[in-house]
Amino acid sequence: MFYYIYVFGTLLYMSTCYSLSMYVLSVHILNERINKKSAVLYCTIYFVIQVVANILLMQGTTLDEDFLVNWNIYLYTLHVVILILLLLWTYRQKVIRTVAAAALTHFVVFTIGSLAGEVLISYMPEMENMYLYGLATSVLSHTIMLVCSLLIAVLLRRLEFDRYFEALFTSSLRAVVTLIVSLLLMHVHTIIRLLFPLKEVTLLTASYSVALIVLALFFLQFAAMYQAAKERVKAQEDIIMQQKAHLALLEELQQEMRSFRHDFTNLMTGMTIQAREGDLKGIQDFMRNTSSYFDERLGDEIKILEAVGRIQIPPLRSLITSKIAQMQEAGVQVNAEVLYPVLKEGMRQQDLLRCMGILLDNALEAAKLSTHPHISLVLLQTENELLTAVANSYAQTPDLSAMSHDAYTTKGSGHGTGLMSLRKIIRKYPGCVTGMNLKDEMFRYEIRIPL
Amino acid sequence: MVPIYICDDEIPLLKQLEQVVSDQVMISAYDMGPIRTFTTPEELLGEIKNGCQRGIYFLDIDFPDSMNGLELAQRIRRVDPRGFIIFITAHDDLAAETFRYQLEAMDYVVKGDHEHIIKRIQTCLANAESRILAESGENTQYYPLKILDTIRHIPLTKILYFEAIGRKHLILLRMVDESLEFYGSLGTIEDELGGRFWRCHRGFLVNREHIRQIHLKENTVELTNGEHCLLSRRAKAEVQKGQ
Numbered sequence: 001m002f003y004y005i006y007v008f009g010t011l012l013y014m015s016t017c018y019s020l021s022m023y024v025l026s027v028h029i030l031n032e033r034i035n036k037k038s039a040v041l042y043c044t045i046y047f048v049i050q051v052v053a054n055i056l057l058m059q060g061t062t063l064d065e066d067f068l069v070n071w072n073i074y075l076y077t078l079h080v081v082i083l084i085l086l087l088l089w090t091y092r093q094k095v096i097r098t099v100a101a102a103a104l105t106h107f108v109v110f111t112i113g114s115l116a117g118e119v120l121i122s123y124m125p126e127m128e129n130m131y132l133y134g135l136a137t138s139v140l141s142h143t144i145m146l147v148c149s150l151l152i153a154v155l156l157r158r159l160e161f162d163r164y165f166e167a168l169f170t171s172s173l174r175a176v177v178t179l180i181v182s183l184l185l186m187h188v189h190t191i192i193r194l195l196f197p198l199k200e201v202t203l204l205t206a207s208y209s210v211a212l213i214v215l216a217l218f219f220l221q222f223a224a225m226y227q228a229a230k231e232r233v234k235a236q237e238d239i240i241m242q243q244k245a246h247l248a249l250l251e252e253l254q255q256e257m258r259s260f261r262h263d264f265t266n267l268m269t270g271m272t273i274q275a276r277e278g279d280l281k282g283i284q285d286f287m288r289n290t291s292s293y294f295d296e297r298l299g300d301e302i303k304i305l306e307a308v309g310r311i312q313i314p315p316l317r318s319l320i321t322s323k324i325a326q327m328q329e330a331g332v333q334v335n336a337e338v339l340y341p342v343l344k345e346g347m348r349q350q351d352l353l354r355c356m357g358i359l360l361d362n363a364l365e366a367a368k369l370s371t372h373p374h375i376s377l378v379l380l381q382t383e384n385e386l387l388t389a390v391a392n393s394y395a396q397t398p399d400l401s402a403m404s405h406d407a408y409t410t411k412g413s414g415h416g417t418g419l420m421s422l423r424k425i426i427r428k429y430p431g432c433v434t435g436m437n438l439k440d441e442m443f444r445y446e447i448r449i450p451l
Numbered sequence: 452m453v454p455i456y457i458c459d460d461e462i463p464l465l466k467q468l469e470q471v472v473s474d475q476v477m478i479s480a481y482d483m484g485p486i487r488t489f490t491t492p493e494e495l496l497g498e499i500k501n502g503c504q505r506g507i508y509f510l511d512i513d514f515p516d517s518m519n520g521l522e523l524a525q526r527i528r529r530v531d532p533r534g535f536i537i538f539i540t541a542h543d544d545l546a547a548e549t550f551r552y553q554l555e556a557m558d559y560v561v562k563g564d565h566e567h568i569i570k571r572i573q574t575c576l577a578n579a580e581s582r583i584l585a586e587s588g589e590n591t592q593y594y595p596l597k598i599l600d601t602i603r604h605i606p607l608t609k610i611l612y613f614e615a616i617g618r619k620h621l622i623l624l625r626m627v628d629e630s631l632e633f634y635g636s637l638g639t640i641e642d643e644l645g646g647r648f649w650r651c652h653r654g655f656l657v658n659r660e661h662i663r664q665i666h667l668k669e670n671t672v673e674l675t676n677g678e679h680c681l682l683s684r685r686a687k688a689e690v691q692k693g694q
Contacts, residue, residue, distance in 0.1 A: 288564060337549045339521065376548045385599035389552050401678045404623055404630035405616070430619060433598060437629035439551075446552060448599050 006131055010138055011050060017142035018109065019046035021149035022083055026105040028153035030093055031162030038090045045082055049075075073190050080106050080186065092428060096175050101165070103182040110189065112148045115210050116141035164224030167231055188212070242318035245325040246308075253301045264290075300335070307338040311379060313345060319353055320377070323360040330364065332373040342381045346449035347432065351425045356388060358418035359445055363392035366443065370395045376442070381451070389446035398443050400436060452482055453583060454504060458489040458523070459511040459539060464562070465490065468509060468539070471572050479573075481580050483507065492523040499530050507535045507579050509560070509572075524554050532595070532604050535579045553601055594644065596624070598633050607647060611674050612657040613640055627676055652681040665690055 023039050053075055084102045088095060120137045156162075168178040184191070267290060274282040304324060311317040320336070327334050345352045360377070367373040370393040380387040403419065426432050431450040436443070455472060459465040469488050476483050489495040492514055499506065508527055512520035524536050537558045538550065547559065558578065560571040593604040611625040615637050622640070624631040637656050641648060648656050651672050657680050664673045667687060671679040682690075 284564075335548060337547075339519075339549050378549050378552055380549050380553065382553075382600045385601075387552060387601075389548075391548065400628065400630050401625065401676070404625060427617065431599075431634065433621075433632035433634070435598075435629070435631040437626075439628065444552075448601075450599055 006134075010135065011054065012047060013139055014142045015047045015050045016043050017146040018113065019043045019079075021109045021113075021146050022046075022079070022102075022105055025109060025149045025153045025156075026083060026087060026101050027091075028156050029101040029105060029161065029165060030087065030091060030098065031157075031165075032091045032093075035090050038086050042083060042086050045086075046079060049078065049082075073187065076106060076110070076186075092424075094169070096179055097165075097169055100168070100179050100182040103179075103186040107182070107185040107188065108152065109145060109149050111210060113141060113145040114189065115207075116144040116148075161224075164221065164228045167224055167227035170227070170231070239315070239318055242322040245322040246318070249301070249305065249321065249325060253305065256301065263293075300333075304334060304336045307336040307377075307379075310338040310340065311342045313342060313349070315349060315353060316342070316345075316356065319356060320360070323357075323364070324377075327360075327364055327367075327375055330368055330373070332364065332367050332375050335374070335376040337377070338379045340381050342379050342386065344381065344386065344451050346386045346451045347425075347429050351428070352449075355422055355425055355447060358422045359388070359390040359447075362418060362445075363390045366394045366398075367392040374442070384451055386449045386451055387446060388449070389444060391442045391444040393441060394443050397438065400438065403436065452484055453579070454506045455483055455486045455509070456489065456495055456499070456506055457486065457509040458492060458495045459509075460490050460514050461511075462490065464539075467565075467568075468572075471569055472509070472576070475569075475573055475576050479576065479580070481576060482583075483576070483580075492517050492526075495523070496526055496530075499527065504531070505533050505535075505583075506531055507537070507576070509537050509539055512538050512540045521550055521553060524550070528554060528602065532602070533593070535575075535582075537575050592647075596631070596633060598631070607644070607658070608660065610658050611661050611676060611678065612655055612680055613637060613648075614656075614680070615654040625678070649686070651686045652683040655680040667691070 019042055020039070023042050024034065027034050057071070080102050083105075084099055087093070087098045087102065091098075117137065120141050124133070124137055169175040267286070271283060271286050274286065308317055308321055308324070311320060324334050324336060347355075360375075363375050367375050372393055374393040376391040378387065378389040378391075423434070426434055426447065429449065433448050435446045435448070438444075455476070457465060457468050457472065459468065465488050469486055473484075473486055475481075476486075487498065489498070495508075508524075510520050510523055514520070514523075518526075520538055524538075527534060527536065535558075536554060537560060538547075539560045539562060540547070558571075558575045560568060560575065562568070592607045594607055594610065596603045596605055605624075605626070609626045611627065614623045614625065615621070616623045616632075620634050620636055622633055622635050622637065624633065637650070637654070641650050641656055644656075647659055649659050649662075650656050655672075657672055657674065661675045662672055663675050665671075665682065666673060666679075667682075667690070669679075670682045670687065672682050673679055
């Protein structure tokens, strides 16, 4: 009886340590928040599999080395696959990223665990009590593993590892290489064992593998850092480009001001003459004309600048400025309204930028085809929500009923391009909703993001 | 009688508006009045705090050292969700488009020359009158919908159907020229709206007045705008029993 409780308890503790390390570390690599439900689910599944596997192992009589090696490969692969499925189901990130993260996690956790195990077995003094000895080696090594994994997870978050990690997936070739490397690393122990078949595993071989791992980690980190630095330069170039667009807008305004001043002097001269002649009707006409003239020439530009200035998230401001410049270049009349300062995104910044990019690109595509191209952009941050809405004129009435459903795609024709990816992003954020309507010959698409 | 409220901090303009509005009401013999004027949003809000009768509001957009027109309109909406809100703006320079998203049932009068103002006010009042008449006859019902910070009152006749999309209680509300998403449950909405809507499928709640045809063979319900909703076996049995 005691024996069973002992075995069962140790197994429960060990598998919980192991699965928890795996889950936490992989979630941190993916830069997501820990989801308690799926963590518990993973631990439970892991434990059940371990129990079943051990029972099967105990019943099997052939316990030769080769069989154990294969057995381990299958078992670990199964665990990693389950972790991958669970992560995909919970966080819905890209498959290739999730797979690589899970594989790397397994590599790290397994290495730490086996090193701790080897060290403890080598240096543990002989003990009379078999139970105590087992407890000391297996439980202690798993505790060390859990603590180390958690530390690494915290460290990775601190170092903003996810940025480097992201850099590994920017092109499809790089993503494939990363995937293969991480899968190889995952099975590195088995590979080493196959390449150098040693009769018994000593502390020395374990140290070798750890040295290899540390080296690999360094290499990975440096490669990723190098890549991330390159990305950063590119991002800065983008920002400079967008700043230039902003500057161009300002310069244009200055030009307008100059010519307006010139016109204005002329107009004033005319009015002075009218005033001298006592032509009240003429002066009234003049005032009406001037105010609308002023509105037409400068009102729009000033209004846009003022609106854009209230967006206090620099990357978002840059994006919107450059898109507006692009629209004006294409001959689209642009109206931008930002009534209150925009300070919060309500979602990940990249996600908001992607959403806005898609909305504005779609609007431009559709508006270009219409007879009086017009686009109107609204950003409104109130107490509990951020409203972002884009309205555009169109040539062909968009089919709202089709566009309202997730399965909608139209490759090539104006609307709907990118709409699917937009929806995908929105669905990640609970409480975030979209809406669309047709009114006054304009198509409006709005996103409401809870803050 | 539908009361009219005018709020503007420029007293000459306020007087002018009052004159124009009262003239128009008299000329067209609308069932509107009395006309009340206010120079600050606070006064106006204090006045309507108690009564929730549907009114017509002419509001300035910009009040120095007080709330802006949008805030004022939103507060009015809380007391009088079906009131007509008309903004008076200097030019179309302020956040006209923003107001469109946050409020409903409203119009603009652009400050300018006298004749233009008269003409705009005429149309606004005529619109309000025709809406009031149309809605008093058929006893319009509304579905109040709160999406984050915005509350909307959607006339039931405009609704085509509600559809449960995806997981997590996300609902799609389809109207003829509009689609909206919000979080809720079809069961609750069904209970709230009663017999005018029919749960033709686990995931669909359709407006009976918008059903054009029921295709028993294809298991769909065709709506007046040509869209199709799914028809469940249970709902189909309901239909066949009814026939």
